[in-house]
Amino acid sequence: MTITKKNWLCVIPVLCWTPAVFADYKDDIGYTALAEQLGLNMPTGAGVNVTQVEASTVKDGEKGYPIYAPDINDSQFAGKTFSFPGVASTSASSHATGVASLFYGNNAMAYGIDTITSYEANEWIKSIVSSASVNTSRIANHSWVGNGATTTDTGNILRLVDRQVQHNEYIQVVGMANSVSTNPLIGSAYNVIAVGRTDGGQDRGSDAVDAVYSNNRTRPDLVAPQTTTSSATPIVSAAAAILVETGHAGGASLSNGSADIGATVYNAERSETIKAALMAGADRVTDNSSTSVNITDYRGSGHQTDNGLDDRFGAGQLNILHSYRIIAAGEQDSAEDNLADAGRIGLYGFDYDASFGGDAGSNKTATYKFDAETDLSLTASLVWNIGISNNASLTTTLHDLNLELFDVTDGIMTAFSQSAVDNTENLWLTLAMGHSYQLLVKSGEAGNFSWDYSLAWHMSPIDTALVPLPGAFYLFVSAIAGLGFAGRRKA
Numbered sequence: 001m002t003i004t005k006k007n008w009l010c011v012i013p014v015l016c017w018t019p020a021v022f023a024d025y026k027d028d029i030g031y032t033a034l035a036e037q038l039g040l041n042m043p044t045g046a047g048v049n050v051t052q053v054e055a056s057t058v059k060d061g062e063k064g065y066p067i068y069a070p071d072i073n074d075s076q077f078a079g080k081t082f083s084f085p086g087v088a089s090t091s092a093s094s095h096a097t098g099v100a101s102l103f104y105g106n107n108a109m110a111y112g113i114d115t116i117t118s119y120e121a122n123e124w125i126k127s128i129v130s131s132a133s134v135n136t137s138r139i140a141n142h143s144w145v146g147n148g149a150t151t152t153d154t155g156n157i158l159r160l161v162d163r164q165v166q167h168n169e170y171i172q173v174v175g176m177a178n179s180v181s182t183n184p185l186i187g188s189a190y191n192v193i194a195v196g197r198t199d200g201g202q203d204r205g206s207d208a209v210d211a212v213y214s215n216n217r218t219r220p221d222l223v224a225p226q227t228t229t230s231s232a233t234p235i236v237s238a239a240a241a242i243l244v245e246t247g248h249a250g251g252a253s254l255s256n257g258s259a260d261i262g263a264t265v266y267n268a269e270r271s272e273t274i275k276a277a278l279m280a281g282a283d284r285v286t287d288n289s290s291t292s293v294n295i296t297d298y299r300g301s302g303h304q305t306d307n308g309l310d311d312r313f314g315a316g317q318l319n320i321l322h323s324y325r326i327i328a329a330g331e332q333d334s335a336e337d338n339l340a341d342a343g344r345i346g347l348y349g350f351d352y353d354a355s356f357g358g359d360a361g362s363n364k365t366a367t368y369k370f371d372a373e374t375d376l377s378l379t380a381s382l383v384w385n386i387g388i389s390n391n392a393s394l395t396t397t398l399h400d401l402n403l404e405l406f407d408v409t410d411g412i413m414t415a416f417s418q419s420a421v422d423n424t425e426n427l428w429l430t431l432a433m434g435h436s437y438q439l440l441v442k443s444g445e446a447g448n449f450s451w452d453y454s455l456a457w458h459m460s461p462i463d464t465a466l467v468p469l470p471g472a473f474y475l476f477v478s479a480i481a482g483l484g485f486a487g488r489r490k491a
Contacts, residue, residue, distance in 0.1 A: 024290035025235065028225050030321030031109050043324075044112025045241035047248070050104060051117040051137040053124045054096045055144035056089075067093050068120040070100035076107060080114045086123025095230065099143045103234035109320070110238035112245075121146065128160050136263070138244050141237040142174040142192075143230040145183040155210045156394060158189045163388035165191035169265045171244070171274055173237040175229035176220050177203040184209050187219050190386040190398070190423050193240070193275050195233045196220035198286065199293045200312030202229050212386075212396045217421050218305045220314040221275070222282045225291050236278065239320045243277055244269045246327045254330040257354065267352035268327050272383045272454035275424075277350060279381035280456035281323030282316035284428050299428070307419035308403070308426035315381060315426060326350055326456045334366035334441070343369045345439070347376075350456040356441070357399065358448035366441040368455070369408075375462045376431040378405070382417075382441055383424050384453040399451045400444030403427060408436040418444065430462065 026032050035042045056066035069089035072082050074097060096118075104113035117137055119127070121144055148154030164170040172192040177183055184207035187194045196202040200223070208215035224232035247254060247268030255266035267273060284298040295317060297303075299310045309315055325348040332351055335343025345368045358364040380403065387397035403425035404416040414437070417425035431437060441455055 024288075025225050026109065028286065028288040028290050029235070029239070029317065030319040034321040034324055037321075043242045043245045043249070045104065045110030045238065045245055046112030046114070048110070048113055048138050048241045048244050049115040049117070049136045050113055050237070050241065051119060051124070051140040052096065052100060052103065053119045053121055053140055053142045053144070054093060054099070055121050055146065057093050057095060064090050066120045067091050068096055069093060069118045070096040074101075076101055076105040078106065080104065080116060083117050084119075085117060085127065086119050089118070089120070095143070099141065099230060099234045102231055103141050103237050104241075108238050109235070110241040113241055125157055125160065128164050137170065138269075139171045139173060139237055139240050141234050142172065142186055143233045145175070145177045145181060145187065146185045147183055148185065151209060154184055155213055157185055158209065158213050159388050159394040159396065161186050161189045162191040162386050163390070163394070165189075165271045166385045166388055167261075167390055169259065169261055169269075169271050171240055171271050173233055173240055175233035178229055179203065182207055184213065188213055188217070190217075191271065193222070193236060193278065194220040194314070195229060195236045196223040196312075196314060197227070197229055197232050198223045198225040198288070198291065198295060198313070198317050200295075200310075204311050212398070214421060218307055218309050218311060218314065218419075218424075221309075221424070222279055222314045222316060222318055223295075224318045225286075225288050225293065227291075236318055239278065239318055239323065240274050242320060243274050243323060243327050246324060247273070250328070250330070254327065255352075256331045256333065257352070267331055267454075268350070270352055270454060272385060272452070273327070273350055273352055273456065276381045276383040276454045276456035277323045277326040278318065279315035279383070279424065279426065280379050280458050281319050281321075281326055282314075282379070283319045283322075284310075284313075284316040284379070286317050288317075305419070305422075306417070307422040307424055308417035308428065309424075315379075322348075322458050322460075326458055332368070334363070334368055336363040336366055343367045343438075345370050345457070347459040348457065350454060352452065352454045353441075354452045355450050356401075356453055357443050357445070357450050359450040362450050364443040364448070366455075368439040368441075368457075369436070370439070370459075371436045372431040372433055372459075375433045376459045377462055378427060378429055378431050378457065378459050380405075380427045380439060380455065380457040381424060382426070382453060382455050384451060386423055387451075398423065399449055401425060401451075401453060402442045402444045403455075404440040404442060405429065406438040406440055407432075408438055410435070420444075431459070 071092035
């Protein structure tokens, strides 16, 4: 693809930056509990290189353009190394500085991040036209929304973003608009992690762009307890960095395989695995201390999506304690892929299946078996990427997978998630003590194919004290504009 435009995007300029609620948000998302349990072994995002993409706070053609970079002289960024591959920012952006403080600042959850690449949004899009990785970053934070200069440009940008995730394991964490919006960039991409607010008032659902990037796909994927999505998004990015560090440091002790993308990426840190762990670990019901806003009616009337989520909250509120448990419990194969273990799984864990769908001898059903020794609450998330061809045509491939729970004791299908348009399927339900179950991944297509997925699950005893982390867990030695209007799901 040849770049002919100075700018690909029409980004929404910053209208306001509402300071993050710093007081207790870490308590509300499980970080404080995890840090207390892990102590000095707590991951900090160390060794995870990241990118921060921001919209300029002044428009192209206006005096001072562009202004998009965080204030690198701020004391909270002491000891960190920044690079600016695109056009230089003429001065520091207060919005970018606020986002950065929550993503990798010295008071952030992922304060161990020390290598940051900073881009203006148009410059970042130009940089990913090549299929090669832009840099060594594993995670990019996008606290901006916008549109392409044309509808065709918008569709191409979404494909370029999805291709980076699929081919380069380059995790994209993106904020939804703070109110009803028709800005598809870049929350309407399939492979990103789309973030909303715990009050559910942000934009909902994907925007219609073309035949592939259609409306009515579930957005957001999860939420965080902040007053703007600009501040919620970097909190999720920081959580993703903690999980990537965990998965990479665990190496072969947590993963049954890896990929070489110029560096080794283990199954526990793949893009699908991190997204699945964040979604399966999220709280469907909350009791927050940093805000009076809580999720109390998850999947209430009128808010149930076909892929098992809530159209306001996605999978629910970020809980890094639960998501860490999932990654740290390690990869656990299906019965079809590991006859020796017969598909037996623990209370938490994940599986990455590199070849599923019936082609070339791969299985079209994956079976994960377990027994409920007490009444349990189960959350499970199945995630797979849309495929984008690694050439200028940007051809898309989207397969259909389903997730089911079978009660072996009663001989009935207890729950299922079968969306025809989303690339995640999710379950949330109560399990009965003494029953045996099978968690089933199934192909939703008549024909055969070969594709990869990640499945993550988390089971907690109901009405009991917090379960201590087992010994195996101790592994380590644009800016978004507007406030106030209630979001709605697009027609």
